[in-house]
Amino acid sequence: MDKAVEALGLNLPQLIAQVANFFLLLVILRLVAYKPILKMLDDRKQKIAEGLNAAEIARAEAAQAQANIASQLQEGQRQAQEVVAGAQQIAARIQAEAREQANRDREDSLERARAEIQLERDRAVADLRREFADITVSAAEKVIGQSLDRTAHQRIIDEALANSSFSGN
Amino acid sequence: MKLVIGLAAFVGVLVWLGIGLFIAQGPQPEIIVPAEVITKVGPLNLTNTLITSWVVMALMILFFWTATRSMKLLPTGAQNFAEAVISFLVGQVEEIAGEKNGRRFFAVVATIFLFVICNNWFGLMPFFNAFGKHEDVHHHVFHELTSEHPKDLTLGEDGRYIEGNGFGGWIMDGDGGLIIAKPRTKAIDFEVHEGETPGEAADRYIVFVAKHFAGFEATDEELEHPTAEMVAAAAATLDGTDGHPHLLLGEAHAADDHGAAAAHGLASPALHQTITGIDFEGAKKFGLVIPLFRGAFSDVNNTLALGIVAFLCIEFWGFQALGFGYLKKFFNLNGVNAFVGILELLSEFIRIISFTFRLFGNIFAGEVLILMLTFLMPFLFVDIIYGLELFVGFIQAAVFALLTLVFAVGAVEHHGEDEHHEGHHGEDAGADAHHAHGAAAAH
Numbered sequence: 001m002d003k004a005v006e007a008l009g010l011n012l013p014q015l016i017a018q019v020a021n022f023f024l025l026l027v028i029l030r031l032v033a034y035k036p037i038l039k040m041l042d043d044r045k046q047k048i049a050e051g052l053n054a055a056e057i058a059r060a061e062a063a064q065a066q067a068n069i070a071s072q073l074q075e076g077q078r079q080a081q082e083v084v085a086g087a088q089q090i091a092a093r094i095q096a097e098a099r100e101q102a103n104r105d106r107e108d109s110l111e112r113a114r115a116e117i118q119l120e121r122d123r124a125v126a127d128l129r130r131e132f133a134d135i136t137v138s139a140a141e142k143v144i145g146q147s148l149d150r151t152a153h154q155r156i157i158d159e160a161l162a163n164s165s166f167s168g169n
Numbered sequence: 170m171k172l173v174i175g176l177a178a179f180v181g182v183l184v185w186l187g188i189g190l191f192i193a194q195g196p197q198p199e200i201i202v203p204a205e206v207i208t209k210v211g212p213l214n215l216t217n218t219l220i221t222s223w224v225v226m227a228l229m230i231l232f233f234w235t236a237t238r239s240m241k242l243l244p245t246g247a248q249n250f251a252e253a254v255i256s257f258l259v260g261q262v263e264e265i266a267g268e269k270n271g272r273r274f275f276a277v278v279a280t281i282f283l284f285v286i287c288n289n290w291f292g293l294m295p296f297f298n299a300f301g302k303h304e305d306v307h308h309h310v311f312h313e314l315t316s317e318h319p320k321d322l323t324l325g326e327d328g329r330y331i332e333g334n335g336f337g338g339w340i341m342d343g344d345g346g347l348i349i350a351k352p353r354t355k356a357i358d359f360e361v362h363e364g365e366t367p368g369e370a371a372d373r374y375i376v377f378v379a380k381h382f383a384g385f386e387a388t389d390e391e392l393e394h395p396t397a398e399m400v401a402a403a404a405a406t407l408d409g410t411d412g413h414p415h416l417l418l419g420e421a422h423a424a425d426d427h428g429a430a431a432a433h434g435l436a437s438p439a440l441h442q443t444i445t446g447i448d449f450e451g452a453k454k455f456g457l458v459i460p461l462f463r464g465a466f467s468d469v470n471n472t473l474a475l476g477i478v479a480f481l482c483i484e485f486w487g488f489q490a491l492g493f494g495y496l497k498k499f500f501n502l503n504g505v506n507a508f509v510g511i512l513e514l515l516s517e518f519i520r521i522i523s524f525t526f527r528l529f530g531n532i533f534a535g536e537v538l539i540l541m542l543t544f545l546m547p548f549l550f551v552d553i554i555y556g557l558e559l560f561v562g563f564i565q566a567a568v569f570a571l572l573t574l575v576f577a578v579g580a581v582e583h584h585g586e587d588e589h590h591e592g593h594h595g596e597d598a599g600a601d602a603h604h605a606h607g608a609a610a611a612h
Contacts, residue, residue: 007203008202009469014219014468015470017219026280033236033237034279037240038275040244043242047242
């Protein structure tokens with residue numbers, strides 16, 4: 001046993017030194033390596049989890065916003081179409097009214113013109129009759145040389161007129 | 170065409186190996202199992218393995234300190250690497266031991282792994298085993314032979330050695346200080362036999378020195394049993410010719426008191442003279458390079474220390490987790506389990522030995538293999554072995570750390586449940602009572 005120990009170079013002080021070395025290394029590495037690095041790894045893990053979570057939320061929010069915008073756009077379009085349609089309707093109505101008004105105005109003026117012409121003719125016919133009667137009477141006075149009283153006179157004229165083919169109509 | 174290329178490659182490899190042999194052949198290895206002592210500090214032998222492990226520790230601490238000095242959430246450079254290593258280790262440990270136990274065992278297991286792998290890999294650096302302190306082997310041999318209380322030899326009452334020893338060294342240049350082993354240095358070995366007197370050994374030593382350092386012709390057989398004339402002839406060659414060692418002789422002495430050292434020197438029975446020394450001035454030296462650095466775990470002290478650390482940590486965790494119930498695993502009065510307990514206890518201690526020699530054997534063998542191959546085939550083959558040693562270095566570190574972890578997990582495991590289960594099947598009511606008691610103690 002002694003020989004084996006000697007051949008292997010075993011000695012107690014070095015053994016103790018090496019055990020002490022190990023524990024020294026353990027303590028220092030714990031201080032400068034394991035503690036800070038494990039803490040950093042855990043921190044990062046947490047941060048990444050939080051980040052992923054936040055990203056997920058942001059994505060959902062963005063999708064929501066996009067949907068909102070799309071629906072608003074659609075609404076706007078619909079409203080615009082409505083406005084345009086309304087305007088078109090109004091324009092059509094105004095056009096129709098204008099056309100109607102114009103028609104009516106034309107009819108009216110035609111009617112008026114017709115009435116005026118009728119009136120004008122009636123008056124001309126009446127004038128003509130009176131003139132003719134006067135002429136006839138004076139002519140007849142001259143012819144018969146006597147004057148007839150007015151009443152008998154008129155009756156004769158009317159009879160003559162009724163027999164004549166000259167008429168206003 | 171193919172044949173030509175193959176032939177050219179073959180010749181190329183041969184030439185390459187030849188060049189290696191010519192310019193880079195290592196010295197003939199002198200395999201020394203115990204770590205070489207560089208200097209002594211009080212009771213502590215400052216061995217090259219201890220120095221190496223301090224250097225490695227310092228480098229490890231320096232690296233991790235730089236890497237973690239200013240930690241950033243987005244890691245760069247050294248921090249990145251350090252984090253990768255630690256997170257790999259923590260992942261492995263937690264996978265085996267679970268999260269809670271894993272974090273508890275982590276520091277020790279990781280330190281074992283990192284310490285072992287850094288030492289193993291650092292030990293493959295080219296300056297290992299090559300660069301070091303010159304040791305004068307001749308001086309040591311001469312001192313041992315003249316001393317009445319030699320260190321490496323054991324002198325009996327009758328003036329004969331009870332125990333011999335071999336003294337190995339190189340034929341080399343060098344005069345102390347730090348040197349690098351030269352290529353193709355030849356190793357020689359002087360053996361002091363059991364049962365011979367210091368004088369006889371001295372005679373053989375004269376022939377040995379004359380043969381290796383002054384070109385004296387002697388066969389191995391003659392070297393072992395030289396005649397008086399041969400010793401005289403050998404002594405005559407050691408006459409201080411340029412390049413030869415010079416034999417320093419004292420006064421002639423009477424034949425009847427041979428064997429006793431007269432004045433300070435060595436009485437030679439063949440020469441009837443006292444040899445006061447051999448002066449190697451101007452000649453090659455019988456010396457050795459004591460490497461300043463040597464793989465820390467090629468020293469059994471260090472592997473044993475690590476084994477003991479692992480053992481202490483495992484037992485500590487066992488007690489911490491189970492209190493005195495932990496001892497129940499080893500000491501109980503439950504029929505065959507009592508015997509199993511003793512075996513368990515024994516195996517706890519045997520683990521230290523297996524830890525120690527597994528690591529020591531692998532690393533020491535690796536170093537010897539590399540030294541041997543740098544001597545036999547300096548180029549190419551050594552590279553392959555270096556690759557292999559990188560792998561072995563990693564595997565041994567992983568094995569040591571993982572075994573520690575697995576044993577630790579075994580130690581903190583609750584055994585109460587197991588025994589309850591057995592209790593149901595057992596017929597021994599007393600054993601049942603004992604279990605109940607044991608379980609209560611465990612809780």
